[in-house]
Amino acid sequence: MQTLQVEIPVDYVKLGGIMEIPDDARAIVVFVHGSGSSRFSPRNRQVAAGLQRAGFATLLFDLLTEDEQRHDNVDATYRFNIALLARRLGATLVWLRLWSDVATLPVGLFGASTGAAAALVAAAQTNNVRAIVSRGGRPDLARTALAAVRAPTLLIVGELDTDVIRLNHKAAGQLVCEHRIEIVPGATHLFEEPGTLDEVTRLAAGWFERWLITVTS
Numbered sequence: 001m002q003t004l005q006v007e008i009p010v011d012y013v014k015l016g017g018i019m020e021i022p023d024d025a026r027a028i029v030v031f032v033h034g035s036g037s038s039r040f041s042p043r044n045r046q047v048a049a050g051l052q053r054a055g056f057a058t059l060l061f062d063l064l065t066e067d068e069q070r071h072d073n074v075d076a077t078y079r080f081n082i083a084l085l086a087r088r089l090g091a092t093l094v095w096l097r098l099w100s101d102v103a104t105l106p107v108g109l110f111g112a113s114t115g116a117a118a119a120l121v122a123a124a125q126t127n128n129v130r131a132i133v134s135r136g137g138r139p140d141l142a143r144t145a146l147a148a149v150r151a152p153t154l155l156i157v158g159e160l161d162t163d164v165i166r167l168n169h170k171a172a173g174q175l176v177c178e179h180r181i182e183i184v185p186g187a188t189h190l191f192e193e194p195g196t197l198d199e200v201t202r203l204a205a206g207w208f209e210r211w212l213i214t215v216t217s
Contacts, residue, residue, distance in 0.1 A: 001020060001021065001022050001023065001052070002019075002020065002021040002101070003018065003019075003020050004018070004019045004020075004021070005017075005018060006018070006019050006059075006061070008061055008091070008092050008095050009095070010087075010088050010091040010092065010095070011084075011087070011088060011091070013065050014065075015061050015062045015063065015064075015065070015088065015092070016039060016061065016062050017039055017059055017060060017061030017062065017092075018039050018059070018060050018061070019057065019058070019059045019099070019102075020048070020052055020057065020058050021057040021101055021102060022052050022053075022055060022056070022057060024055065025055060025056060025057040025102070025105060026055045026056065026105070026106075026212070026213050027055075027056050027057070027105050027106040027107070027108060027130075027208060027212035027213060028056065028057040028058065028059060028096070028102045028105045028106075028107055028108070029048070029051055029056050029057070029058050029059075029107075029108045029109070029110050029204075029208060029212075030058075030059045030061075030089070030092065030093065030096070030107065030108070030109050030110070031044045031047075031048060031058065031059065031060045031061070031109075031110045031111075031112075031115075032063070032085070032089055032109055032110065032111040032112070032115035032116070032118050032119045032122075033060070033062075033063065033112055033113075033115045034111075034112040034113020034114050034115045034116070034136075034137075034138075039060040039061050039062050040060075041060070041112075043112070043135075043190065043191065043197060044060055044110070044112065045060065046197055046201070047110065047135070047197065047200060047201045047204060048060060050198075050201035050202075050204075050205060051110075051201070051204065051205055051208070054205045054208075054209065055213075056108075056205075056208060056212075057101075057102055057105065059092075059096065061092060063085050063088055063089070063115070063118070080114060080141070082114065082117045082118055082121055082141050082142065083121070085114070085115065085117075085118035086117075086118040086119075086121035086122040086125075087122075088118075089109075089118050089119065089122040090122045090125060090126065093107065093122065093126060093128055093129070097128075106130045106131075106212040106213075107128055107129055107130060107212075108129070108130060108131040108132065108133070108151075108208045108211070108212050109122070109123060109129055109131075109132045109133070109151075110132075110133045110134075110135065110204060111132065111133070111134050111135070111137050112134070112135045112136060112137060113136060113137060113138060114137075114138050114141060115137070116132075116134035116135070116137025116138060116139050116142075117137065117138050117139055117140070117141035117142040119132055119134070119137075120132065120134075120139055120142035120145055120146060120149050120153070121142050121145040123149050123150075123151045124142075124145040124146075124148035124149045124150075125145075125148075127150070129151045130151055130152075130211055130212050131151050131152050131153075131154075131207060131208055131210075131211035131212050132149070132151050132152070132153040132154070133153075133154045133156065133203075133204045133207055133208070134153070134154065134155045134156060134168075135156050135191065135200050135204075136156070136157060136158060136161060136164060136189050136190065136191065137155065137156075137157075137164075137168070138164070138167060139153075139155060139167070139168060139171035139172075140167040140168070140170050140171040142171065146171055146174040146175050147174055147175070147176055149175060149176075149177050150177050151177060151211075152177055152178035152179065152207070152210075152211045153175060153177055153178070153179040153180075154179070154180055154182060154203065154204070154207040155168045155171070155172060155179065155180070155181045155182070156181075156182045156184060156200055156203055156204070157181065157182070157183055157184070158183075158184050158186075158187030158188050158189055158191055158196065159183050159184060159185050159186055159187055160186065160187060160188045161187070161188055161189045164189060165183065168181055169181065178211075182203050184196050184199050184200060184203075187199075
């Protein structure tokens with residue numbers, strides 16, 4: 001396993017990231033975190049560890065600089081700026097192709113909260129994304145981009161997160177790509193209940209296995 005601390009140049013700033021590449025990695029999953037989170041998100045890191053055990057390389061990176069994050073913590077300046085987040089993700093996907101160890105690997109996106117919307121918008125603008133998974137996401141915030149998404153998309157929502165379930169069903173109605181909604185029993189928005197994040201990892205690994213590995217092999 002290689003663990004690399006990286007800096008991603010975008011928008012005249014550098015975004016910190018952690019790329020982990022298992023031996024014989026078969027694909028890479030880029031994490032797009034949500035409101036108030038970072039590459040150190042314990043929930044995303046837990047899911048990433050599970051995906052690494054399944055043979056996927058992962059990249060967790062910050063969508064905001066430290067200064068931007070401080071502003072966002074006060075007044076939510078950036079977290080709903082989906083165009084900004086999607087642009088930074090798109091630039092990161094281009095940057096990823098410069099790394100020889102992962103340049104040829106199929107790419108999937110794992111988005112949480114508002115990061116899921118950014119993942120969908122970025123995926124609608126490129127042919128390089130092969131699959132998307134959203135965890136407790138706000139895909140509805142991708143708005144008109146939803147109809148342009150071609151990558152198969154899995155929307156995972158907690159059973160007790162009723163408002164987000166409704167918003168995910170609304171977004172799914174606008175998707176024309178292969179898609180599915182999975183409801184995790186007993187889970188709230190952050191999937192803090194015992195075993196719920198393990199179920200998210202299982203569902204995500206299965207989706208990426210199907211669309212990043214099986215379809216491309």
